[in-house]
Amino acid sequence: MTVMITMExxxxxxxxxxCKLTPQRQIVLQVFIENHDEHLSAEEVHQILREQGSExxxxxxxxxxxxxxxxDILQKIDFGDGRSRYEINKRDEKxxxxxxIICLECGNVKEFEEDLLENLEELISKKSNFNIVDHQVKFxxxxxxxxxxxxx
Amino acid sequence: MTVMITMExxxxxxxxxxCKLTPQRQIVLQVFIENHDEHLSAEEVHQILREQGSExxxxxxxxxxxxxxxxDILQKIDFGDGRSRYEINKRDEKxxxxxxIICLECGNVKEFEEDLLENLEELISKKSNFNIVDHQVKFxxxxxxxxxxxxx
DNA sequence: GTTGATGCAAAACTTTTGCAACACG
DNA sequence: CGTGTTGCAAAAGTTTTGCATCAAC
Numbered sequence: 158m159t160v161m162i163t164m165e166x167x168x169x170x171x172x173x174x175x176c177k178l179t180p181q182r183q184i185v186l187q188v189f190i191e192n193h194d195e196h197l198s199a200e201e202v203h204q205i206l207r208e209q210g211s212e213x214x215x216x217x218x219x220x221x222x223x224x225x226x227x228x229d230i231l232q233k234i235d236f237g238d239g240r241s242r243y244e245i246n247k248r249d250e251k252x253x254x255x256x257x258i259i260c261l262e263c264g265n266v267k268e269f270e271e272d273l274l275e276n277l278e279e280l281i282s283k284k285s286n287f288n289i290v291d292h293q294v295k296f297x298x299x300x301x302x303x304x305x306x307x308x309x
Numbered sequence: 310m311t312v313m314i315t316m317e318x319x320x321x322x323x324x325x326x327x328c329k330l331t332p333q334r335q336i337v338l339q340v341f342i343e344n345h346d347e348h349l350s351a352e353e354v355h356q357i358l359r360e361q362g363s364e365x366x367x368x369x370x371x372x373x374x375x376x377x378x379x380x381d382i383l384q385k386i387d388f389g390d391g392r393s394r395y396e397i398n399k400r401d402e403k404x405x406x407x408x409x410i411i412c413l414e415c416g417n418v419k420e421f422e423e424d425l426l427e428n429l430e431e432l433i434s435k436k437s438n439f440n441i442v443d444h445q446v447k448f449x450x451x452x453x454x455x456x457x458x459x460x461x
Numbered sequence: 462g463t464t465g466a467t468g469c470a471a472a473a474c475t476t477t478t479g480c481a482a483c484a485c486g
Numbered sequence: 487c488g489t490g491t492t493g494c495a496a497a498a499g500t501t502t503t504g505c506a507t508c509a510a511c
Contacts, residue, residue, distance in 0.1 A: 289450035
């Protein structure tokens, strides 16, 4: 079972660092809750909120994204398309990692869950003398549709 | 044994795509050969070349980096510091992948070689229906020095 | 009132592009 | 000449910042 953060918890966590749960921060997080399978850029979040009638400013979106990332509620990712993207950090009991497969042709991103790297993390920790706390894996290739197109 | 590309080979490969081996492209590659353990940004390459007395323009550096990346002579990487970085693609007989461990405190980047993911690539290929051709792994943690600092 | 947050505009950065000039067979 | 390349300046795009105003306790 995956669980996302609740607004209650967000409020508490924000107060811990003397921050407020403002309507803007709330709706930014809401966008990610409602689009938990997407990897949204700041501009896209802003767009979505504007379409919903909000008058939030782009700078506020950026500031909210940074804050939520610092708090590990969002995760910042880079797919090499020139802008930062964010996704909500789902937490389940095992703290599963999920990673991305990126199509080199159309840019489409697919997710996959895999824990095979947990062991590796330990191994690398010892070898490198780093205290490793996280990892990110990206696979690059061609999605099924683009494979078909390439055959022609 | 790792082998880097030679200027001879570069020239040949450039001619294959109707491109020329200009002095500018040559010195850009030279920077990476001489700094094969670094991950340089466009601005840094430009800086280094200017210090060496070259009058190369920044736009030319960008264009060279893009060309060399397209040719798989350089690899573009992103460490989340707001600019693209590049490193030379070393080729050895086994086409080893090497990956990065990034210190969350000081930003220091260390490399590690590991082939454990080759099998994984195949597995994911089947599961996802992607034709996977490459992967990139980043570990995040704290380097030995920053661990010590944190203990105080 | 004090503190933190917002929106706007401007600024800062990185990267790309248009174009006249150049290089070289 | 012709083709591809360069350097410069301008443009484009993303992200950050300064600041006056606002909101909430």
